[in-house]
Amino acid sequence: MKKVFIDGETGTTGLQVRDRLVNHPNIDIISIDPAKKRDVEEKRRLMKEADVTVLCLPDDAAKDSVALAKEEGCRILDASSVHRVAEGWVYGLPELDVTQRDKIKTAQFVSNPGCYPTGAILLLKPLVEAGLLPAAGDYSINAISGYSGGGNALIDRYENGEDAPIFGAYGLTFNHKHLPEIKTWSGINKAPIFVPSVGNFSQGMLTFLPIQLTGETTMAQLQAKLADVYASDSFVKVNDFNAVEDAAAPFLTPHGLENTNLVELSVLSAPDNQSGVLVAKLDNLGKGASGAAVQNLNIMLGFAEETAVNL
Numbered sequence: 626m627k628k629v630f631i632d633g634e635t636g637t638t639g640l641q642v643r644d645r646l647v648n649h650p651n652i653d654i655i656s657i658d659p660a661k662k663r664d665v666e667e668k669r670r671l672m673k674e675a676d677v678t679v680l681c682l683p684d685d686a687a688k689d690s691v692a693l694a695k696e697e698g699c700r701i702l703d704a705s706s707v708h709r710v711a712e713g714w715v716y717g718l719p720e721l722d723v724t725q726r727d728k729i730k731t732a733q734f735v736s737n738p739g740c741y742p743t744g745a746i747l748l749l750k751p752l753v754e755a756g757l758l759p760a761a762g763d764y765s766i767n768a769i770s771g772y773s774g775g776g777n778a779l780i781d782r783y784e785n786g787e788d789a790p791i792f793g794a795y796g797l798t799f800n801h802k803h804l805p806e807i808k809t810w811s812g813i814n815k816a817p818i819f820v821p822s823v824g825n826f827s828q829g830m831l832t833f834l835p836i837q838l839t840g841e842t843t844m845a846q847l848q849a850k851l852a853d854v855y856a857s858d859s860f861v862k863v864n865d866f867n868a869v870e871d872a873a874a875p876f877l878t879p880h881g882l883e884n885t886n887l888v889e890l891s892v893l894s895a896p897d898n899q900s901g902v903l904v905a906k907l908d909n910l911g912k913g914a915s916g917a918a919v920q921n922l923n924i925m926l927g928f929a930e931e932t933a934v935n936l
């Protein structure tokens with residue numbers, strides 16, 4: 626059995642990681658006494674005992690825990706947004722390319738991706754790499770997330786407060802913390818214009834990437850490329866070209882993948898076959914956070930990626 630310490634076990638992401646690991650046949654969770662959850666020496670002791678420590682902490686607290694891990698030479702999987710483009714860290718998106726799993730497996734420090742970047746990068750990276758979309762293009766991304774993406778504070782506002790909007794766009798100063806991650810790992814030259822939003826539902830996410838092609842490339846080619854690239858990935862499903870779910874009620878909703886580690890990618894085209902939208906659907910707490918964390922843990926510890934990760 627391998628041992629995993631979840632630093633931040635009682636937060637939104639921490640609880641979900643724990644729920645998945647409780648059923649893991651090869652992992653024992655080692656927990657901190659809740660009264661000591663901020664006690665540095667107690668954390669140090671548990672980190673040393675663990676094979677991997679998962680950080681499910683606010684960014685500043687994650688930095689402190691990483692400093693401890695560096696002193697002790699411990700392995701870390703960080704769910705915070707601090708280390709996603711940092712030197713010395715491996716980006717924990719196994720589907721990024723064919724080399725990524727091996728990098729995750731041997732790394733001391735792995736950074737779990739953000740929820741919005743997971744969808745955006747899975748759409749953009751292979752298409753840019755194949756030259757079907759220009760690295761120098763001007764991209765815009767619109768997205769909607771369930772309110773659990775804002776952690777305990779936003780959950781409390783939606784579930785117990787009075788001023789939570791049915792729909793609210795944010796990030797309108799265009800410096801959202803996910804922009805460096807999206808730009809770096811998609812391989813695009815310039816950060817996209819990114820307009821995230823939150824809705825009055827707990828879990829689920831849609832990320833939209835509008836596309837205007839020029840030259841010979843068609844929207845159908847984009848779909849074919851995505852389908853080919855992710856053909857052997859258990860957690861990435863590429864829908865048929867122009868398939869819109871639930872034709873009887875033709876709304877594309879953020880729902881249907883809650884509590885799974887799945888991402889669904891769609892290519893929806895206008896009749897000209899040169900314009901339309903690429904869409905990623907996922908559970909912000911699943912493939913966008915804790916599902917991805919357990920997938921990464923499995924890779925780091927040498928277990929099958931699917932173990933304790935809901936398909």
Ligand SMILES: NC(=O)C1=CN([C@@H]2O[C@H](COP(=O)(O)OP(=O)(O)OC[C@H]3O[C@@H](n4cnc5c(N)ncnc54)[C@H](OP(=O)(O)O)[C@@H]3O)[C@@H](O)[C@H]2O)C=CC1
Nearest residue numbers: 633635636637638662681682686704705773774776777914
């Ligand atoms: N929610 C989401 O969809 C996603 C979140 N993340 C990332 O995961 C991390 C955690 O986010 P989330 O779970 O949403 O946040 P929450 O606010 O729900 O949980 C954070 C937890 O960390 C605890 N905590 C705070 N400071 C310390 C500390 N110094 N030592 C130990 N525990 C501490 C908090 O305790 P207390 O309540 O007592 O303050 C709380 O239990 C963040 O970095 C976030 O960016 C990543 C992907 C998606």
Ligand SMILES: CC(=O)N[C@@H](CCC(=O)OP(=O)(O)O)C(=O)O
Nearest residue numbers: 704706739740741770774775823
């Ligand atoms: C609705 C909401 O507030 N979402 C969060 C992102 C949550 C997430 O996945 O991102 P991190 O892992 O980077 O925290 C936000 O926009 O900051």
